[in-house]
Amino acid sequence: xxxxxxxxxxxxxxxxxxxxxxxxxxxxxxxxxxxxxxxxxxxxxxxxxxxxxxxxxxxxxxxxxxxxxxxxxxxxxxxxxxxxxxxxxxxxxxxxxxxxxxxxxxxxxxxxxxxxxxxxxxxxxxxxxxxxxxxxxxxxxxxxxxxxxxxxxxxxxxxxxxxxxxxxxxxxxxxxxxxxxxxxxxxxxxxxxxxxxxxxxxxxxxxxxxxxx
Amino acid sequence: xxxxxxxxxxxxxxxxxxxxxxxxxxxxxxxxxxxxxxxxxxxxxxxxxxxxxxxxxxxxxxxxxxxxxxxxxxxxxxxxxxxxxxxxxxxxxxxxxxxxxxxxxxxxxxxxxxxxxxxxxxxxxxxxxxxxxxxxxxxxxxxxxxxxxxxxxxxxxxxxxxxxxxxxxxxxxxxxxxxxxxxxxxxxxxxxxxxxxxxxxxxxxxxxxxxxx
Amino acid sequence: xxxxxxxxxxxxxxxxxxxxxxxxxxxxxxxxxxxxxxxxxxxxxxxxxxxxxxxxxxxxxxxxxxxxxxxxxxxxxxxxxxxxxxxxxxxxxxxxxxxxxxxxxxxxxxxxxxxxxxxxxxxxxxxxxxxxxxxxxxxxxxxxxxxxxxxxxxxxxxxxxxxxxxxxxxxxxxxxxxxxxxxxxxxxxxxxxxxxxxxxxxxxxxxxxxxxx
Amino acid sequence: xxxxxxxxxxxxxxxxxxxxxxxxxxxxxxxxxxxxxxxxxxxxxxxxxxxxxxxxxxxxxxxxxxxxxxxxxxxxxxxxxxxxxxxxxxxxxxxxxxxxxxxxxxxxxxxxxxxxxxxxxxxxxxxxxxxxxxxxxxxxxxxxxxxxxxxxxxxxxxxxxxxxxxxxxxxxxxxxxxxxxxxxxxxxxxxxxxxxxxxxxxxxxxxxxxxxx
DNA sequence: CATGAATGAGAGTTCATTCAT
DNA sequence: GATGAATGAACTCTCATTCAT
Numbered sequence: 070x071x072x073x074x075x076x077x078x079x080x081x082x083x084x085x086x087x088x089x090x091x092x093x094x095x096x097x098x099x100x101x102x103x104x105x106x107x108x109x110x111x112x113x114x115x116x117x118x119x120x121x122x123x124x125x126x127x128x129x130x131x132x133x134x135x136x137x138x139x140x141x142x143x144x145x146x147x148x149x150x151x152x153x154x155x156x157x158x159x160x161x162x163x164x165x166x167x168x169x170x171x172x173x174x175x176x177x178x179x180x181x182x183x184x185x186x187x188x189x190x191x192x193x194x195x196x197x198x199x200x201x202x203x204x205x206x207x208x209x210x211x212x213x214x215x216x217x218x219x220x221x222x223x224x225x226x227x228x229x230x231x232x233x234x235x236x237x238x239x240x241x242x243x244x245x246x247x248x249x250x251x252x253x254x255x256x257x258x259x260x261x262x263x264x265x266x267x268x269x270x271x272x273x274x275x276x277x278x279x280x281x282x
Numbered sequence: 283x284x285x286x287x288x289x290x291x292x293x294x295x296x297x298x299x300x301x302x303x304x305x306x307x308x309x310x311x312x313x314x315x316x317x318x319x320x321x322x323x324x325x326x327x328x329x330x331x332x333x334x335x336x337x338x339x340x341x342x343x344x345x346x347x348x349x350x351x352x353x354x355x356x357x358x359x360x361x362x363x364x365x366x367x368x369x370x371x372x373x374x375x376x377x378x379x380x381x382x383x384x385x386x387x388x389x390x391x392x393x394x395x396x397x398x399x400x401x402x403x404x405x406x407x408x409x410x411x412x413x414x415x416x417x418x419x420x421x422x423x424x425x426x427x428x429x430x431x432x433x434x435x436x437x438x439x440x441x442x443x444x445x446x447x448x449x450x451x452x453x454x455x456x457x458x459x460x461x462x463x464x465x466x467x468x469x470x471x472x473x474x475x476x477x478x479x480x481x482x483x484x485x486x487x488x489x490x491x492x493x494x495x
Numbered sequence: 496x497x498x499x500x501x502x503x504x505x506x507x508x509x510x511x512x513x514x515x516x517x518x519x520x521x522x523x524x525x526x527x528x529x530x531x532x533x534x535x536x537x538x539x540x541x542x543x544x545x546x547x548x549x550x551x552x553x554x555x556x557x558x559x560x561x562x563x564x565x566x567x568x569x570x571x572x573x574x575x576x577x578x579x580x581x582x583x584x585x586x587x588x589x590x591x592x593x594x595x596x597x598x599x600x601x602x603x604x605x606x607x608x609x610x611x612x613x614x615x616x617x618x619x620x621x622x623x624x625x626x627x628x629x630x631x632x633x634x635x636x637x638x639x640x641x642x643x644x645x646x647x648x649x650x651x652x653x654x655x656x657x658x659x660x661x662x663x664x665x666x667x668x669x670x671x672x673x674x675x676x677x678x679x680x681x682x683x684x685x686x687x688x689x690x691x692x693x694x695x696x697x698x699x700x701x702x703x704x705x706x707x708x
Numbered sequence: 709x710x711x712x713x714x715x716x717x718x719x720x721x722x723x724x725x726x727x728x729x730x731x732x733x734x735x736x737x738x739x740x741x742x743x744x745x746x747x748x749x750x751x752x753x754x755x756x757x758x759x760x761x762x763x764x765x766x767x768x769x770x771x772x773x774x775x776x777x778x779x780x781x782x783x784x785x786x787x788x789x790x791x792x793x794x795x796x797x798x799x800x801x802x803x804x805x806x807x808x809x810x811x812x813x814x815x816x817x818x819x820x821x822x823x824x825x826x827x828x829x830x831x832x833x834x835x836x837x838x839x840x841x842x843x844x845x846x847x848x849x850x851x852x853x854x855x856x857x858x859x860x861x862x863x864x865x866x867x868x869x870x871x872x873x874x875x876x877x878x879x880x881x882x883x884x885x886x887x888x889x890x891x892x893x894x895x896x897x898x899x900x901x902x903x904x905x906x907x908x909x910x911x912x913x914x915x916x917x918x919x920x921x
Numbered sequence: 922c923a924t925g926a927a928t929g930a931g932a933g934t935t936c937a938t939t940c941a942t
Numbered sequence: 943g944a945t946g947a948a949t950g951a952a953c954t955c956t957c958a959t960t961c962a963t
Binding site: 527528529539540543549550 | 931932933934935936
């Protein structure tokens with residue numbers, strides 16, 4: 070009754086991406102372990118070898134991977150200490166690229182936070198959930214801070230930073246909803262256009278400074 | 283506008299709003315008929331008197347109500363034949379207001395289109411589903427057209443209209459995700475800020491023309 | 496898809512007895528909801544209408560019913576304030592009768608306490624579990640007290656009351672294991688013999704005093 | 709008595725005891741191969757090297773070991789041809805000691821016979837099961853015979869031998885349920901008290917004859 | 922011998938839906 | 943209209959068991 074000749078071993082990450090894809094297509098609640106398993110040619114039960122805590126665990130893993138990737142990139146950009154406009158441009162582009170490069174994970178971050186929040190407070194994953202939400206807030210703050218700095222320095226038009234950030238992130242998150250890997254728009258184009266749009270919205274039409282990084 | 287016996291009308295709409303609220307909180311797949319029924323003090327079975335086709339029917343009804351409202355408002359604005367900048371401002375504001383005034387319905391429109399798309403093609407509701415998706419496309423086109431016109435007339439900075447519209451709608455849809463009825467931001471403020479942001483992004487800083495409508 | 500023409504309604508108690516019977520035959524862990532359901536001509540899912548908390552709930556209900564019955568009878572006997580030997584005889588007989596009259600429930604009380612104890616401490620039923628265990632201890636104490644009194648009064652041979660009670664209850668509980676409703680021994684015979692055996696073991700061969708009750 | 713390579717023998721017995729312990733704690737149906745394996749620091753799969761027929765095999769092995777021990781001891785006592793009262797006393801004590809010395813195995817014999825009986829008739833272990841049940845009946849008969857003889861010889865009060873034996877074995881079996889290795893009662897005390905109780909119940913208060921064995 | 926990965930057969934439970942009352 | 947009881951299909955998760963390594 071067992072199978073799989075070892076050359077075709079399924080790795081944790083494969084399952085994770087499969088889960089993300091299924092979550093994107095059908096939503097967490099609409100996704101079944103069987104859906105996920107089928108993508109990696111396993112049976113539903115076998116997933117529990119890799120993610121003993123089950124579906125919930127899988128969701129948290131997906132979200133964390135996504136957040137890890139994005140935060141790492143943003144922090145790398147911030148570490149360069151570029152001027153606000155350039156920093157924001159790169160952040161928007163990096164974020165948009167991340168979303169298009171792994172739409173499924175991005176979509177999960179957009180759509181399934183709600184699922185997380187509905188977790189009963191006595192759930193064993195509650196701690197991990199809180200940790201994730203904290204990181205998400207931190208992520209949002211990274212954008213806020215840059216925008217605030219730009220306004221203070223007079224490079225950006227004064228705006229309600231909270232509202233503006235929500236608008237920006239809404240637009241960016243939404244990419245994961247409509248973007249098709251096989252569509253005509255490439256990630257770079259989308260990223261560039263997004264940056265341009267929101268920098269313009271901040272009254273900053275300065276062309277891309279080609280700082281050799 | 284003649285009405286059916288008041289009680290009934292109210293009942294149906296109550297259920298609809300209850301459904302929208304539950305869909306917002308738990309997602310379509312995570313919502314149960316019992317959740318919805320409890321909100322209107324009925325039992326799950328009783329809902330079938332009002333929505334014979336069941337859960338799916340409820341979702342479509344919610345989405346249609348939402349779309350009806352928004353499209354009606356947008357068309358009223360377009361009928362006024364105002365200049366593109368002013369038209370767009372009002373459209374954005376009207377849309378944002380609609381989202382904040384009935385967050386649940388708005389959230390359903392954001393989150394549950396996916397559910398609709400996954401409908402098996404042999405489903406009896408497939409026709410209604412297609413009708414809805416067509417109207418959603420029409421809705422998006424209303425924005426596109428105005429933006430295109432503004433660019434042609436030179437009032438707006440030239441942008442990729444498709445991408446720009448996606449960004450705009452992403453930001454607007456996202457409102458339904460973070461907006462709290464009991465929060466400190468009122469719908470008007472949000473609406474105004476959204477309009478300002480995206481008009482600015484189009485290079486149009488003209489202050490609100492107070493055309494007496 | 497629904498069924499059952501109302502004349503054949505299944506009552507809560509029917510399910511309870513069915514559960515007890517299945518628990519007796521296969522043990523709690525070995526019993527399935529389907530086994531229980533089949534006995535009352537329902538499907539497994541339907542049991543959740545009557546016992547929303549499921550299998551665990553069913554076990555606790557069975558145990559509580561059993562304990563209720565026995566304790567009530569014992570207390571009635573104690574209330575008569577008869578001399579220790581007569582009291583003990585009647586208690587043993589009443590207990591034995593209770594066991595033979597509802598073997599399944601009795602067996603559950605014997606075999607499934609263990610199941611209860613293994614309940615994780617964060618289980619929602621933990622409180623009910625504790626309540627049950629407390630009542631079981633009280634039940635055991637009823638016997639102890641009578642035996643102690645008899646020893647003090649010199650009617651009973653001095654024995655280790657704790658150990659003696661365990662022996663007595665072990666013998667009584669065991670009835671539920673071997674007793675067959677269709678066997679040749681009637682409950683009364685068993686009850687009388689048990690009383691006689693343990694009164695004899697206490698050095699008390701006094702014949703049954705026929706106090707007209 | 710020549711032994712197999714020491715390691716193996718030990719291994720097999722370790723597993724057996726581990727199984728008995730787990731069966732006692734959680735019942736056969738509630739025990740998993742993983743539970744058992746963990747106790748001997750193996751994985752579930754590895755158990756199949758030692759007990760190829762799996763869980764069922766383990767149970768039968770546990771029960772047989774228990775029965776072997778007890779029957780051997782009882783037969784040794786019977787072989788001494790002592791008078792009935794003394795024989796019975798020693799049998800009761802030996803049995804009680806066996807139960808307290810290996811509670812887990814004893815508990816399995818008490819609780820898991822039921823499991824055995826539910827074995828489907830086409831099960832490969834059915835023959836072994838029947839053999840075990842036969843030995844259990846033989847075991848019970850050993851007690852019966854001694855009691856009968858005692859009655860015939862007039863040393864014991866006349867009782868219903870079947871019922872009396874059930875009472876005796878019930879009390880003895882029950883020890884395995886309440887006995888705690890770390891409790892205040894030692895096996896010898898329990899054994900002595902049990903013997904005393906049931907000899908008293910047979911009207912035989914003769915003190916322990918200290919036949920030097 | 923031991924393990925880790927896998928399987929397949931349930932088990933408990935949930936839920937949309939139906940229908941007699 | 944409304945309800946309560948019922949169904950059947952699905953879903954998450956568990957587990958004995960197998961086998962390549």
